[in-house]
Amino acid sequence: MENPTQMHAEYVFRKHNAGHPNVISVFLNKARKLHTTHSWDFMRLEKNGIVHRSSLWKKAEFGQDIIIANLDTGAWPESKSFSDKGFGPVPSRWKGICQKEHIDTGFVCNKKLIGARYFNKGYIVKGGKITASMNTPRDYNGHGSHTLSTAAGNIVHGASVLGLVNGTAKGGSPRARVAAYKVCWPPVHGSGCMDADILKAFDAAIHDGVDVITVSLGGKPSDYFDDGLAIGSFHAVKNGIVVVTSAGNRGPEPGTVTNVAPWIITVAASTLDRSFHASAEMQNGLVLKGASLSKPTLPEEKFHPLISAAQAKTANASVDDALRCKKGTLDPKKASGKILACLRGENTFIDKGHQAALAGAVGMILCNNETTGNEIFAVPQVLPAININYTDGVRVFDYIAASKDPRAYITGPETTLNIKPAPFMGVFSSVGPNTITPQILKPDITAPGVDIIAAYSEAVNPTGEDYDKRKSPFNVLSGTSMACPHVAGVVGLLKSLHPDWSPAAIRSAIMTTGRTRDNTFHPMRDATETDKATPFNYGAGHLRPNQAMNPGLVYDLTLNDYYDFLCTLGYNQKNMTLFSGTKSPHRCPKHQQSLNHLLNFNNPAITIPNISPSSPITITRRLKNVGSPGRYTARIRLPTRVFSAYVNPTVLEFDHVGQEKTFNLTIEVKDANELQDTYIFGELRWTDQVHYVRSPIAIASMSDISYKT
Structure with missing residues (x-):
């Protein structure tokens, strides 16, 4: 085994080597899940496409030559977001590689996408099956390309999703160099991102010389010494690298936030002041607006029969399952030619639309339940469809119940800006408090994570469903996965402007300048827009890049502060070696053993x-x-x-x-x-x-x- 000062994936899964003198520690190779661009205008880095000279973008030269790494599903190198047109030589400090593939898929790095690697030994140990064609950093999922381009994609004019929502796509640090570290593979036992591979990727990124690491994945919170992402990120921070992670998509239940280590920036997801909307028009004159990104439109501008999906149920299906448009619950004889009103539930938006289309429906109105409230999503459906909020959904079902011949029409999607109120929290965004160390607030900050446009893999379709044969170089996704790289892109700008700031100083600058009010000057709310959001939803508030570049004061932390934090948790010398990476770890002061000292961190x-x-x-x-x-x-x-x-x-x-x-x-x-x-x-x-x-x-x-x- 190699030098114990380096952290290697083998520490995780080779349990039979636990007694070896060079093995620092052994813990379970846990699985992690992927947390599934008007943003910069909304956050005032530009206004109507114009960058003011006082903007952080201008001050930081758009992140010129900062190196941002992404631990995810890889990258699609042909994307315009990763073109190297106009880029100079690769920074001399870069030590990384463009990993050779087992078979040639045409993956080539360039002066923008300067490195790419893949890691799957931990995945294989967990039972994952790797074919020769999978041994490549190429993105066959889309998630990695989307998150990496959000953080640091080029300025790309004429970007669109299936010909809709045309505009200019750009990352937070568009002049930064990027590197893709593929750690996520097709799910096995529920997940495809393994701690062993994540640790190995952190090790490589540190060696390669990156400045920022963005990680839009996570798992159930666990003690730091048993958390590969926490350990890997600690080693990165120890080397001056800022690590940004997603908070998770298990909201709105309290105590669901993940990636809770105090040395990383944990990001929640909230909305923009932009919507991709359409209208559901009832024949009685009722017009309801909702989110839509449906390429197909109704064949004729006329009213079509409207029924509740429960009215189209098969003989063996339950009313509840049919109402949620689940697989096998809709009778084509009843649904054909009609618009179905489906209720939001367990199966995905895409699947609901697919089931409606299979049953012959000409359109779908997806109605939120009470829990999801006003959180509506624009999804590239395979039939004309619209997602409306809970209140409007009740009105649709009331209309169906009261009318002898209910009919409706769904308009094509349009883009609307300056929506109010915004932002409000995504209902899916995981919520504090921190279940591992309640004295440390998590998440740290919130950023745009709903209906985010960014680059995508053209190896897959935009919906992820086998029946969808469409391809798109850009896609719209929502999740804390999308919020995380927004912060990483801003971190790249701050690193460029303030190269002497520590990761803790950057984290502090971002947090202490966060905004807790929306664009109506009222306190930010949750997805229902009826309850105030709290720091357990948004951390210190919504990201404000221009303010973060000049915070005035910061709460800084040294490496010893982090070690003393671990000491206070009662970690023994063996646990501490995981973080120090040496057999001579930090010595814990005797007075640090009280949990009350956590309050002084x-x-x-x-x-x-x-x-x-x-x-x-x-x-x-x-x-x-x-x-x-x-x-x-x-x-x-x-x-x-x-x-x-x-x-x-x-x-x-x-x-x-x-x-x-x-x-x-x-x-x-x-x-x-x-x-x-x-x-x-x-x-x-x-x-x-x-x-x-x-x-x-x-x-x-x-x-x-x-x-x-």
């Missing part, structure tokens, strides 16, 4: 999951000046009926860049009844009237966190 967010109602608690933070000299004053916002809180000192004066100062925050519970089985939220803000350095606060008095918010 210099995180930009403040989370107190177990405050005592009977005694005040004081936590410590330190701030570093990364801007001009300034005098910052503290302001704390917490419900005064529940808490008394004060900061000491209330004023911090900074004379020069790099100067650090410490402050204490003391909080005392005034009304313990208000804290029963719930979290209460607030914020701490430092300002010099130019910069606003904002930290979210979450407080509960639960000793056994119930995750009720």
Whole structure:
């Protein structure tokens, strides 16, 4: 086995070598799942396609020569998003390769896509079957091309999805170089992204000299020493590489957020102020707008018979299954020639449309249930279709029930901008609190993740269904997978502008400048638009790139801070070697063994999951000046009926860049009844009237966190 200072996938799956002197640790080779461009205008990097000289894009030269790596399903090298036209020589610090394939699929790297590798030994150990044609970094899924181009794809004019939504596609760092590390394969036992391969890819990316690693995948949260992504990302951060990950798509249930290590940036997903919409018009004059990206349109502009999908059920199908347009539940004799009203449920949007089409339906109105509320998606369906919200769905079913001859028409899709309110949270976006370390707020930030247009693989169709024979160089996808590379692209810009900033400083700059209000100046809401979203939904708020380049102050962290964090969790020397990568790991201070010390970890967010109602608690933070000299004053916002809180000192004066100062925050519970089985939220803000350095606060008095918010 090779040098133990390097982390290798073999540490994960060769359990019979656990006693070998060069093996640092052995843990289960767990499986991970993929978390499935008007964005930059929405986030003010440009306005109507014009880049202002004060924009982070302009200041950072569009991420010129930053190297962004993507751990995903590979890349489609022929995509215009990865063309090297106009690019100069590959940066001399690059040490990577374009991995030779077992058979020639024509995969060629260039001066934009400067490297590509694939890793599948861990997948094979888990029972995955690899054919010769699979041994390639080429993307046969589409997810990897989409996420990589979102982070750093070229500026591509005339991009469209199946001839619709024409416009200009671009990544967050469009002048950056990119490298694809293929770690995900066809699912086996529910997933195709294995820890062993992820670890190996991290090792390679570190060696190759990348600046940013974006990882839109994850699994069920686990202890850090048993989490390959947490270990791999720690080694990257140790080498000055920023790692950005997706929060997961298991929302809206509390405690579902994944990728919770404090050294990575964990990204939730929210909406844009753009919609791809169509209208469902009822014959009684009712017109309902919804999301649509259907290439086929109804053959004639006339009203067609409209029925509930339950009315088209087969004899053996249940009403509930037919209503959700599940496979084998729709009778062609009843559905043929009609528009079906289906209810959102377990099977995918695409499958519902397919089942409706198989049954002879001419169109589909997909109605949200109460849980999914106003979260509607534009999906490239195989028949004319529209997704409408819960309230409008009720109106459709009421119309069907009240009319003797209900009829409807679905218009073709159009693009609308300046939608309000926006953003609001995606209902699928995984939610905190952090179930591994409740004292660390996760997710960290939210970014656009709904109906995102980016490059796609032309080896597959845009729906992923076997019956769909269409191909498209671009596609629309939604998920925290799509939000993650938005942040990675902005990180590339910040790395270019501030090469001396640590990964923690960049994470802090992004978090403390986040926005918690939508474009109507109201607090950001969840997908129902009836409840306020909380830091467990959006972390520190919505990403604001231009503000992040000049945050004023940052909460910085050193490598020793991370080691002390692990010490506080009670990790033993063997566990610590996983992170240090050496047989002489960090020595834990004796006083670090109390979990109370986690509260003093210099995180930009403040989370107190177990405050005592009977005694005040004081936590410590330190701030570093990364801007001009300034005098910052503290302001704390917490419900005064529940808490008394004060900061000491209330004023911090900074004379020069790099100067650090410490402050204490003391909080005392005034009304313990208000804290029963719930979290209460607030914020701490430092300002010099130019910069606003904002930290979210979450407080509960639960000793056994119930995750009720």
